Amino acid sequence: MTLEQIKLKKQEQGITNEALAELSGVPLGTLQKVLSGATKKPRLKTLLAIERAVMKFQEADFQSADPSGDFLPFDPYGQGGILAEAQAAYSFHKKRQGDYTLEDYYALPDDRRAELIDGVIYDMASPTVIHQAFMMHIWRQLDDFIYENGGDCAALTAPLDVQLDRDDRTMVQPDILVVCDGDRDRIRKSGICGAPDMVIEILSPATKNRDIYIKGRKYQEAGVREYWMIHTDRQRVVAFHDLQESDIPVVYTFQDSIPVHIWEDRCLVDFPQICSRIRNLPGVE
Secondary structure (H helix, E strand, O other), X not given: OOHHHHHHHHHHHOOOHHHHHHHHOOOXXXXXXXXXXXXXXXXXXXXXXXXXXXXXXXXXXXXXXXXXXXXXXXXXXXOOOHHHHHHOOOOOOOOOOOOOOHHHHHOOOOOOOEEEEOOEEEEOOOOOHHHHHHHHHHHHHHHHHHHHHOOOEEEEEOOOOEEOOOOOOOEEOOOEEEEEOOOHHHEEOOEEEOOOOEEEXXXXXXXXXXXXXXXXXXXXXXXXXXXXXXXOOOOEEEEEOOOOOOOOXXXXXXXXXXXOHHHOOOOEEEHHHHHHHOOOOOOOO
């Protein structure tokens, strides 16, 4: 694998330099110089170590897919597997990953988007145009249903802090979330405290591993009732309609109108309509 191919694989899989250095054993400074081209003739041993680490990420991705090519969130995560270990690699101040708290999260610069999950801080890349378009149109259909049916629910979008476990070790920012019924005290001025009833994540190369493996598990453990993952590149939706009862998802395409189970399937998110509205945006087939 050439250096350019390594860089392309790294970008496609959303691997950070910190994670790649951790998994390859190549010092971060050395790795950054190699990938940036500052080191004109890197040692073959160094290139092979980086290549093997990239391939480990890819192998873990493939092992997590079902026969239709859609990722299932909980099986490959395991306890300390490749993805879990590599995704946790990150440097921030002098604390070790796993030791950070909300105090550290709130101390981050205002222009830096990040999530805190079980004491680990993860950077968040800026969303793409397609990501934002899907988020806006899905939210609009959910919000219209709430308005038209007088439901005691609120549909909200990122950026919005969600203190998922009501502790000081986790703060996530789901793309879309719904909070319903009597426990409306979950909605605070500063964000959401507790598990939403429904969460939707729109996957991107930079965040898909975290959304699938780490956040999927966290949403299930916290009590999220319904979880959707939108694969815009594959034009599929992986929906866990009853996350507390089953790890088996229903896989839809963008040709489907998808029922929202928390509302007893009375609300249908019309993906053909959404695709029709955004068809002129770059990157939409």
